[in-house]
Amino acid sequence: xxxxxxxxxxxxxxxxxxxxxxxxxxxxxxxxxxxxxxxxxxxxxxxxxxxxxxxxxxxxxxxxxxxxxxxxxxxxxxxxxxxxxxxxxxxxxxxxxxxxxxxxxxxxxxxxxxxxxxxxxxx
Amino acid sequence: xxxxxxxxxxxxxxxxxxxxxxxxxxxxxxxxxxxxxxxxxxxxxxxxxxxxxxxxxxxxxxxxxxxxxxxxxxxxxxxxxxxxxxxxxxxxxxxxxxxxxxxxxxxxxxxxxxxxxxxxxxx
DNA sequence: ACCGCTGTATTAGGCAACTAATACAATAGC
DNA sequence: GCTATTGTATTAGTTGCCTAATACAGCGGT
Numbered sequence: 001x002x003x004x005x006x007x008x009x010x011x012x013x014x015x016x017x018x019x020x021x022x023x024x025x026x027x028x029x030x031x032x033x034x035x036x037x038x039x040x041x042x043x044x045x046x047x048x049x050x051x052x053x054x055x056x057x058x059x060x061x062x063x064x065x066x067x068x069x070x071x072x073x074x075x076x077x078x079x080x081x082x083x084x085x086x087x088x089x090x091x092x093x094x095x096x097x098x099x100x101x102x103x104x105x106x107x108x109x110x111x112x113x114x115x116x117x118x119x120x121x122x123x
Numbered sequence: 124x125x126x127x128x129x130x131x132x133x134x135x136x137x138x139x140x141x142x143x144x145x146x147x148x149x150x151x152x153x154x155x156x157x158x159x160x161x162x163x164x165x166x167x168x169x170x171x172x173x174x175x176x177x178x179x180x181x182x183x184x185x186x187x188x189x190x191x192x193x194x195x196x197x198x199x200x201x202x203x204x205x206x207x208x209x210x211x212x213x214x215x216x217x218x219x220x221x222x223x224x225x226x227x228x229x230x231x232x233x234x235x236x237x238x239x240x241x242x243x244x245x246x
Numbered sequence: 247a248c249c250g251c252t253g254t255a256t257t258a259g260g261c262a263a264c265t266a267a268t269a270c271a272a273t274a275g276c
Numbered sequence: 277g278c279t280a281t282t283g284t285a286t287t288a289g290t291t292g293c294c295t296a297a298t299a300c301a302g303c304g305g306t
Contacts, residue, residue, distance in 0.1 A: 010264065025227040036282060047266050052284075069273040069282045089226055093236045096219040103212055104148040107241050111234070113216045118230050133293065159252060170295045175254080192252045192303040 003044040011046055015054035023063055023074055024085040034064070034072040126167040134169060138177035146186055146197055147208040157187070157195040 001022070005014050022028040034040065034055075041051040055072060058064045062080055065073045075081065100110050124145070128137050145151040157163065157178075164174040178195060181187045185203055188196045198204065223233050 012264075021225045025225060037284095038282090047264095049267085050265060053264090055283095066283070067273095068284090069271095071282065085226060089223065089228060089236060092219060092222050092226075093240050096215060097237070097240055099215050100212065102144045102148060103208060103215075105212060110237065113212060114220065114233065114237070117216050117220055135293085160254095161252090172296080173294060176294095179254095189253070190303095191254090192301085194252065 001043070003046075005044065005046070012050050012054040012057070015044065015046070015051065016057050019054070019058060020063065020084065020088065023081060024088055026081075028074050030074055030076045030078055030081060032074045034074075036071060124166070126169075128167065128169075135173050135177040135180070138167065138169075138174065139180050142177070142181055143186065143207065143211070146204060147211050149204075151197050153197055153199045153201055153204060155197045157197075159194060 001018070003015070003018065005011055019028070035043070037052050037055065038048050040055075041048040044051065055064060059066055059072075062077070063075055063084065065075055067073070097110065105113070124141070126138070126141065128134055142151070158166070160175050160178065161171050163178075164171040167174065178187060182189060182195075185200070186198055186207065188198055190196070220233065228236070
């Protein structure tokens with residue numbers, strides 16, 4: 001994983017989000033085993049405790065399972081994962097559109113900008 | 124203004140963003156006069172110092188002008204305002220699309236979701 | 247000239263959150 | 277049974293933000 005952490009937001013929150021995305025997108029498939037807390041922490045250049053906090057949060061959300069002295073695994077519950085994916089997509093969309101509305105940009109403007117942006121990437 | 128402040132991010136930053144949006148969208152037109160620091164602070168239930176910090180930041184960005192003993196005004200520079208609007212729209216779009224990409228949702232999926240969302244609002 | 251209003255500066259204190267260091271607990275595997 | 281490796285708990289320290297109190301400076305209106 002390429003941890004791209006900035007200091008303008010809580011580290012643990014960024015890690016949570018990062019891993020959530022990897023699970024939601026399927027990059028981390030159901031049942032995938034995680035490295036140990038210490039290993040992950042070292043990899044991300046972060047205190048083990050910080051990593052632990054992130055992982056606990058993910059467990060609280062039901063995305064991770066823990067076998068106490070064995071390690072952690074992505075949940076096998078594919079429905080939960082799909083729910084997560086939908087939820088994240090939906091909130092992204094509505095947040096984005098709300099922002100555009102506040103900027104006074106209507107539906108046509110939004111679609112325009114998006115198509116523009118995709119064309120830029122097709123180079 | 125309806126200050127809708129949450130505690131999960133610095134207050135002053137939220138205020139900055141709020142006012143930026145009002146300026147970018149034209150809700151606060153060029154040359155519009157601001158209430159005094161103390162008045163705004165009271166209105167937003169915030170310490171004057173916090174409000175001042177936000178306003179200073181906006182001034183640093185060139186969006187506000189100060190007439191020392193008279194008050195503050197939105198800049199008259201319409202080009203600067205338009206630049207702000209473009210900049211905010213652009214960063215919103217690219218951030219949104221990056222998120223969708225990470226979720227594994229392609230162009231068609233994005234357009235689909237957006238149209239869905241707009242239909243929902245047309246009730 | 248004075249009073250009231252504007253913005254500005256300074257200092258201090260407290261609170262909450264994040265990070266860190268270290269010690270503890272439990273089990274798998276040899 | 278011992279050791280290594282896992283997750284967990286506890287305590288401590290640092291930082292950033294917000295608040296507060298107070299003082300200063302300059303202009304307008306009466």
